[in-house]
Amino acid sequence: MADVGEVLMSVLSTIRVPRPGDRVHKDECALSFSSPESEGGLYVCMNSFLGFGSQYVDRHHARTGQRAYLHFTRTRKAQCVVLQKEDDNNSSSGDPPKKKPTRLAIGIEGGFDVEQDQYEEDVKVVIFPDRQQVTSEDLATMPDVVKERVSLSMAGFMSADSVSHALQVQQWDGEVRQESRHAVDLKQLDNGLKIPPSGWRCEVCDLQENLWMNLTDGKVFCGRRYFDGTGGNNHALLHFQQTGFPLAVKLGTITPDGADVYSYDEDDMVLNPKLPEHLSHFGIDMMTMQKTEHTMTELEIAVNQRVGEWEVIQESGTSLRPLSGSGLTGMKNLGNSCYLNSVMQVLFTVPDFQTKYVSNIQKIFDEAPSDPTQDFKTQVAKLGYGLLSGEYSKPAPDPGDDNGTAEPRGDQVGIAPRMFKALIGRGHAEFSTNRQQDAQEFLLHFINMVERNCRSGANPSEAFRFLVEERIVCQQSHKAKYTQRVDYILQLPVPMDQATNTEELQEAERRREEADSGPTPTVRAKIPFSACMAALSEPEVLSDFWSSAVQAKTTATKTTRFASFPDHLVIQIKKFTFGLDWVPKKLDVSIDVPDTLDLGDLRATGQQPGEELLPETAPPPLMTPDVEVKGILGSYGNEEDDSLYSPLLSPVLDDSTVSQLCEMGFPLEACRKAVYYTGNTGIDAAMNWVMGHMDDPDFSAPLVLPGCSSAPGTTPTESLSEEHLATIVSMGFSRDQASKALRATSNVLDRAVDWIFSHLDDLESMEVSEGGRSAAESEGSREPPPGPRVRDGPGKYELFAFISHMGTSTMCGHYVCHIKKDHQWVIFNDQKVCASEKPPKDLGYLYFYRRVTE
Numbered sequence: 001m002a003d004v005g006e007v008l009m010s011v012l013s014t015i016r017v018p019r020p021g022d023r024v025h026k027d028e029c030a031l032s033f034s035s036p037e038s039e040g041g042l043y044v045c046m047n048s049f050l051g052f053g054s055q056y057v058d059r060h061h062a063r064t065g066q067r068a069y070l071h072f073t074r075t076r077k078a079q080c081v082v083l084q085k086e087d088d089n090n091s092s093s094g095d096p097p098k099k100k101p102t103r104l105a106i107g108i109e110g111g112f113d114v115e116q117d118q119y120e121e122d123v124k125v126v127i128f129p130d131r132q133q134v135t136s137e138d139l140a141t142m143p144d145v146v147k148e149r150v151s152l153s154m155a156g157f158m159s160a161d162s163v164s165h166a167l168q169v170q171q172w173d174g175e176v177r178q179e180s181r182h183a184v185d186l187k188q189l190d191n192g193l194k195i196p197p198s199g200w201r202c203e204v205c206d207l208q209e210n211l212w213m214n215l216t217d218g219k220v221f222c223g224r225r226y227f228d229g230t231g232g233n234n235h236a237l238l239h240f241q242q243t244g245f246p247l248a249v250k251l252g253t254i255t256p257d258g259a260d261v262y263s264y265d266e267d268d269m270v271l272n273p274k275l276p277e278h279l280s281h282f283g284i285d286m287m288t289m290q291k292t293e294h295t296m297t298e299l300e301i302a303v304n305q306r307v308g309e310w311e312v313i314q315e316s317g318t319s320l321r322p323l324s325g326s327g328l329t330g331m332k333n334l335g336n337s338c339y340l341n342s343v344m345q346v347l348f349t350v351p352d353f354q355t356k357y358v359s360n361i362q363k364i365f366d367e368a369p370s371d372p373t374q375d376f377k378t379q380v381a382k383l384g385y386g387l388l389s390g391e392y393s394k395p396a397p398d399p400g401d402d403n404g405t406a407e408p409r410g411d412q413v414g415i416a417p418r419m420f421k422a423l424i425g426r427g428h429a430e431f432s433t434n435r436q437q438d439a440q441e442f443l444l445h446f447i448n449m450v451e452r453n454c455r456s457g458a459n460p461s462e463a464f465r466f467l468v469e470e471r472i473v474c475q476q477s478h479k480a481k482y483t484q485r486v487d488y489i490l491q492l493p494v495p496m497d498q499a500t501n502t503e504e505l506q507e508a509e510r511r512r513e514e515a516d517s518g519p520t521p522t523v524r525a526k527i528p529f530s531a532c533m534a535a536l537s538e539p540e541v542l543s544d545f546w547s548s549a550v551q552a553k554t555t556a557t558k559t560t561r562f563a564s565f566p567d568h569l570v571i572q573i574k575k576f577t578f579g580l581d582w583v584p585k586k587l588d589v590s591i592d593v594p595d596t597l598d599l600g601d602l603r604a605t606g607q608q609p610g611e612e613l614l615p616e617t618a619p620p621p622l623m624t625p626d627v628e629v630k631g632i633l634g635s636y637g638n639e640e641d642d643s644l645y646s647p648l649l650s651p652v653l654d655d656s657t658v659s660q661l662c663e664m665g666f667p668l669e670a671c672r673k674a675v676y677y678t679g680n681t682g683i684d685a686a687m688n689w690v691m692g693h694m695d696d697p698d699f700s701a702p703l704v705l706p707g708c709s710s711a712p713g714t715t716p717t718e719s720l721s722e723e724h725l726a727t728i729v730s731m732g733f734s735r736d737q738a739s740k741a742l743r744a745t746s747n748v749l750d751r752a753v754d755w756i757f758s759h760l761d762d763l764e765s766m767e768v769s770e771g772g773r774s775a776a777e778s779e780g781s782r783e784p785p786p787g788p789r790v791r792d793g794p795g796k797y798e799l800f801a802f803i804s805h806m807g808t809s810t811m812c813g814h815y816v817c818h819i820k821k822d823h824q825w826v827i828f829n830d831q832k833v834c835a836s837e838k839p840p841k842d843l844g845y846l847y848f849y850r851r852v853t854e
Contacts, residue, residue, distance in 0.1 A: 009142075021257075031382055032382060037076065045069055123157065123158060125150060183272040214243075220251065222234075252293030331344070341417075352460035436807075462789060471559045472558045474554060491695060499526055548615045570847070595799045797850060803816070
């Protein structure tokens, strides 16, 4: 074996020192859920800073040729302190306190209880392929150039924030800080004061923590006093009140990436674009500073994480039997990530997802890019294997049980889907945060991601895809129109007027209204599932339907049926609605959802014998008394020559009505369409239109004026995204159809997919075929336009999973899921996996059925 010093010298050029902005993966393996606490620890490449568990580091070495790795291990110390137990009787139970905190403080009466895990960390250099270890004694005897480079790399690694920690801080920073109005023109005193890089003390009371330097005069004072009297003595605040100098920086948070800056005048944390210059004025080189104190965001995270642990909602009782093994792995809550945990637990019980990602995991890993943390297939496969393998389905250590005699609580070590959550939420305004989200919206978001990343090979989302047929019948001419669209979720209405316990509800309401009455038990409306299905299948009356047969507005009926039945059917109970004041609310209902379904009666039949179809003509444009007859500038028109102007009339929309709808949170384009299609008749009519069309696939798509192929500002063919085209073509459509959809939606992929599925009839009569030839020229050689790939079969189903939500809104509360495993219902409540005693099937939000085969 070669001398370790010679080996290190030979690989010295590949060893890097982490710099600001480098992604250091020191908490989690890129291909598994191994961590520094796992058996074997974590190996971090000293060049790319990617982390790998013991079972995958050889693969990375063989593929990249990298030889120098940092072996990072972390061992939990014995629990050292638990502050403020609720009472002495619970001191040995290890259970979280039952009492909610009442003060914004830590470790005092009424404040937050803090359980602090402490770890012993060890890091050493390991050289592959022989796994030669370089000890500190070995390093001391090596040449200075080797010793310096390796020591700097190790020191940089230990001080660097891990990617997961950095993302967590970013995600929990709920308020975007604004630039201070004082920053640009801040006056700084030339008092000759120079601040050392460390060793600071408050100039009044000698405190050495929570110190703030005023950016005007360089004076260092302690921060605000907390509610419990700790923290500081308010000297920095008193200095501002005496001098009016507004900005201060928190010492110990200064790094090359920035620092915490507070504006006393604006009473908020702020951004200071001239911070390096302001610090330099007092002798502080921002590029050489290192963080030694928690930022304000990190302090907030520490508190919120503790609250989240204690507030988790579980199935009643502590007698639930813990389960473990293959397919019984819990998931850690990363801060309001229960919606993600519940959805992914259910999806990986579907054979299509298991086959696509878990059965092919070795092939996926072999084909992964150089940075697998950013690869969709890799991270989904990693998550699926983590859930199904059983490797991480182990009881979590009980900090209150030193001798292993405590009763099992059901909590597992489980897996923490940090990389998956960061990747799946990247660029999304909501899923990139740690706020609570709607599980149904996340399910559709994930399915959309699967569609984008399955351009070839099997597409597991096809298991949920089905066709919906809508039949509209003009009541005056009795002619019909048929349209088809693709959907993934059946949304089931809740007819509150069909409650079977009306008298009980009225009595409960009467008691609530009596001022002298005490607390009353919760009474839920009991809605028969059959009533929900009847509300779905009964014809909907359209009072302002424009009939192309009579060339006028009239009444029509719309009936919705299944044109195909998917292998797996997702049903969403529409519990979230709007009250009379248009404030969102949740319906507190109990629905007797059945274990089996037969939807054969809801199969679409298509055009009936002898039935006439409505002519394919567009309604006239909106006319108002003050409209001016003029053209709309065409794609290549100009003000001097209006020969290319469209012969349409410009609609005049009531801006005040549009604004009122937008203020309620509806998309701008939907608001414009609501006002347009109700003829500027006021807010009530427009709101009714919005509520009646919220489920339309093109609800948020731009307003398309009659006679115009797309909205103003459509995208010409030459600027269409090839990536977007390829995605839509992979779903079974032609390139022409994909191009038309993208042009109609300004090259926005999500809207284009919705548009193409809601315009299938239009696509079949396209005038231009692939290659630019006319339809007549290519009629003899062109195949019938392909439609979306959907599976079909009998409409008989059995319930295998459901997701429940507790709380008053999708933006708060908690999600858990129940899954039927080997004829036994199992509750997955984040890290807790137990046999369910009383699965609350009547209170679910999303229900998952699979087809029953004869």
